[in-house]
Every structure is written in C-alpha cells, then in structure tokens.
Amino acid sequence: MLYKGLTKIIILDSRFPYKKYMSANKKVLITGNEAMAEAALQAGCRFFAGYPITPQNELIAYMAKRMPKAGGVFIQAESEIAAVNMVFGASAAGFRAITTSSSPGISLKQEGISYMAGAQLPCVIINVMRAGPGLGNITPSQGDYFQATKGGGHGDYNLIVLAPSTVAEAFELTMLAFDLADKYRNPVMILTDAFLGQMAEPIEIKRQRPKNKNFKKDWALTGAKNRKPNVISSLFIKEGVLEEHNKKLQEKYKSVRKKEIRYKSLNLKEADIVFVSYGIVSRIAQEAANILKREGMNIGLFSPVTLWPFPYKQLKQLTADKKAVFVFELSSGQMVQDVEFALDRTLPVYFYGRMGGEVFSEKDIVKFVKKKLTYAGKS
Amino acid sequence: MPEKVNLEFKKPRSLRNVSTHYCPGCGHGIVHRLVTEIVDELEIREKTVAIAPVGCSVIAYDYWDFDVSEAAHGRALAVATAMKRCRPNLVVFTYQGDGDLASIGIAETLYAANRGENLTCIFINNACYGMTGGQMAPTTLIGQKTTTTPWGRDPAKGDGFPLKVSELIANLPGVCYVERVSVSNPQNVIKTKKAIKQAFLNQLEDKGFSLVEILSQCPVIWRMTPQEAVKWVESEMIKTFPLGRIK
Known part of the structure; x- marks a missing residue:
C-alpha cells in the first residue's frame, strides 16, 4: 500500500552521530530537503557541492552542518x-558525491551531467523543482520532466530519474539513487518539487545499519600505484570509437530499462478508470479518488517511481481493460506524452495540469473528471 | 667534491614513449616534458593526478603516464578542487590554456585561487585559441590579428584588453606562489622547470594555491616559423606579460 504511507520506517546508520539530530525508535518531523540530505549521508555520500537556490536551501544547510561531522567534504x-x-572530480576520485539545486540551477548543471554520463561517472543530483521557464518563481512545479527524462544536456544519454511522493520515499529513493549510480556508473536524478522539499512529515526512525552496497571502483583516480594509469574521459576522437562507446552506453540503458523500472499502483484490479501521476501530485490524485469512490466510482491509481526508465509496458498491461486514463501534472503536460506513448491510442487519455506554481486541489480533480466523463458519456 | 652531474639524456619515466599531435615548434611538448621530469624527480608519479583541459592539450593523458581526468572547458580547477579535497594525499595539478583558464573558466580559476586550494596550476599562455584555429583569446595582444580580430585586437572596438590573470590572482590571500616564465630559449626553459618544481613543492608542503604562467609559442596559428615565434615571444609577448615572480 505505497500510497498510504505518511510514516515509514527509516533505517539509521548506527555509525553516525545522529542522536543529536534524531532519536532512535520514534517518530521525527523532518522536511523533504533534510531527509534527502540525511539519506545521502547514510548512503555513504562523502562529497557535497552546491550553490544557494530556493527551494532547496534547507538541504545545503543540513549538509554544511553534517557533512564535515561525517568526515566528508562540503563545498559551497x-x-x-x-x-x-x-x-x-569527487566521483572521479571514487567518492559518492551529490549536488542539489532547483530548476534554473539544474539547467546550469547540464554541462557536468552530460560529461559525467559520457565519462560514466556515478553521482546523484537532486532537483527540487520550482516553476519556470526562466527565473519563474519559487513555488512547486513539475515542469522539468522533459529536461530530466529526455536529455537536458547534449548527446545520447539518459539519467535514471526517481520521483518520491512522500518525505519517507524521498529518504529511501535517495539511498537507492547512490546504489543505482554506482551499479550502472551513471548519474541518477531525484526529481522532486518545492512541496516535498519544504514540507515536513513524520517519519519513523529505527536504529539499524542499512545495507550499504560496496561497489568496486577500480576505475577511480587514486594514483597509479601498482597499476596502470587510469583515465577519466568522455572524449573519443578516433573514427568509429565514439559510436562504439555510445553503443556501450545504450546497452547499459537497455539493461536499466529491463531491471530497474519501479512504480506504485493501487486498486487497479477493480477500477474502470485510472489516474496516472507522480510525486506529490499522486497524493492529491489519491484524495480525489477517495472522494469519487464515496460517490460510487471505482478509480485505480498508477504512479511511476522511475520516470526514466518509464514503466510503459506495465502501464499498458495494468490498464488494458479500463475505460479511460486521467493524467495530472503540475505542468503543461509532459509525462502525459509518455502515458500516451505507452497506451498507443488504446484508451482515451485526459490531461489536467496547472503551471506557474499554481496547484490544483482534489476537488479540482473531481470536477475535471466528472466533466470529462459526462461529456464522454454524451458523445 | 663537486656535485655529480647526471648528463645522461633519457625520457622521463612519467612521459610515454609516443609521438605527440602537437604542431611543429609548439611549446606544449617542452612543458609536458618539464612536468614529467619534475614528477619523476619528486618521486610522486604514483600519487599524481592531472586534470587535462579542453584545448590543444585535451589528450595529455595519451602522453603522461599517471592518472589523468578530463574536465569540461574551463572547469579543471573545480574538478581538481574536489579531487584534492577528497584525497588530500594525492598531488593534483591542472594544465590549462588561456581560453580555458582565463575566459570560460575564469570564475573557477579565481575561486579556486581565492579558496586557497592546495593545488598546482600550469597555465599555458599562447595568446590565442590554438585548437579551434586561432581566435582571439583573453590574452591576445593589442593589435594581434586572429580569425575573430581580423584587423587586430582593438580595445576601442570593444575587444577588451589582454587579461593578466597572474597579476589578478596574485592579490588573493589564498594564493602562495605566482610566476610567469617562458619556453622561448634554453635559459627560460630552465627557469620554467624551476618554477614548476616550486609550484609542486608548495603543494607537497600544504602551502596553498600555486600558478605558473608559461608564455608558449604557437607558430602555426601565429603564421610564423618556429624561429620567428620564439622571437615574437621575447620581443612582443613579454611587453604585455613581463617575466618573473609575481608573488
């Protein structure tokens, strides 16, 4: 019941001096930004570099305080x-490294992201999305979906993109992000928004050492002692070599698509209509589904956790016998294109979104759904 | 007893036995050799990491026999900062051209210097963008013709003045050593080697940021013979970029 959890058990690494910040075996109230920072530390991340931007400033402040105590490097x-x-640089040195920002800052980071994808360096990037384009404003948005999932930087590459919908999930997915990054030697992005970053939710803390995976990094630059020199590079000048490198990357992405797709679903068996949304919006959609259920409608919920790779097949299979799909986003309609691609015109797809940092309520969704269904019934 | 002088000429251990892609008369070959000689002399090959720039020396890792990372254009000192902070026992140096260090990467340069990062920065100044075919660089001399200043660099037309990065960063408290040298004649090459060595020693002694600016001839782009090019360094370049220790 993934849609349920306001509270979840978060496993704290007993090696950390966390007592000062959190107490074990009880609920703590923590913002999404702080939870992601703590999760990174517990995942063994020992390098942070960032630049101030709202709405992710709590994260950088948390890192400034905690990273040096964890024996890591913090750089503003x-x-x-x-x-x-x-x-x-930190990743090339073999360190688990993270940078975090919000939309305009993420645009600037695309250079480094493309280089790291090309040089196959693992890292985690958190985008606490705000509304755009341009300077936009500092309120929540999901307008960076295309940038995160379809490229952003130059060249043929993909990021693994994870979208949490609760503070607890933000914690868990940040920890997962480091494992995925190391496993595939690829940048991983946590795509969240000003809501989740700023919002505090109770999460449950349990004292236990998490299962940190140790990845061998024999490619890292540590000094060429008793081995041949290592080179970190995304440059392939000789004819044909770059294409071979690209093919290797594509093979990797294929394997990610095969093994790493994650999504959440609820009440899909009984439902006639399915709501598709991700992140914070999936919780608004769930509330709307509850209201409609009381009015006799049967709504199922589907929420991709990996926005890339997108669960195309899973969505199609799970909605095969349904009547319609509704997509809700805080954008002009970006993920809806992936939903339409997945369903390939087998079902009517209705989209409702708001932009510029404006947010719809569950009642807005209910109104929209009723209107569309009445219209569809008449035609 | 006089000190025994080793007169045997051989390739440094840290320099790979391959021919380079550099143009005839280019200064890179000399500086590559000097850097590797020093890495050998200081016995730090096994803990050295170089950050190669974007520019003519982008594939320096094909010539150096130690760990090397690329960096995006201008970002070498950001990459080096993280590398050194994560692994303080490594000896980390950047090798950058004027476009890389003084134009697109000027922020990274100023801030690494201002933070006093314990790094060694080898700055090659050839007064132009070499790899892209000879455009105006921040260090292009007034009056110097390039593909983007076809009538010569003219500050009155908005081309700006030659940027003196060494003088600029020497003012920063985090910077411990700045020297401008050239590789235009054997005497200057010896001075250059001494300066580079000092910049590495500073890092080994945790002294902070060291930068060695090396005026380097670029005959092909300057449309000169190698002989004319070294003369031009000595007669023209040093007027704008005087040699010597700045800090």
Missing part, C-alpha cells in the same frame, strides 16, 4: 556549474 561552490564539475 561559486556557481552551479562549478558545483557539478566538483562532483565530477
């Missing part, structure tokens, strides 16, 4: 570009 960089390139 001179720019978003420097920050992401510092992460490149």
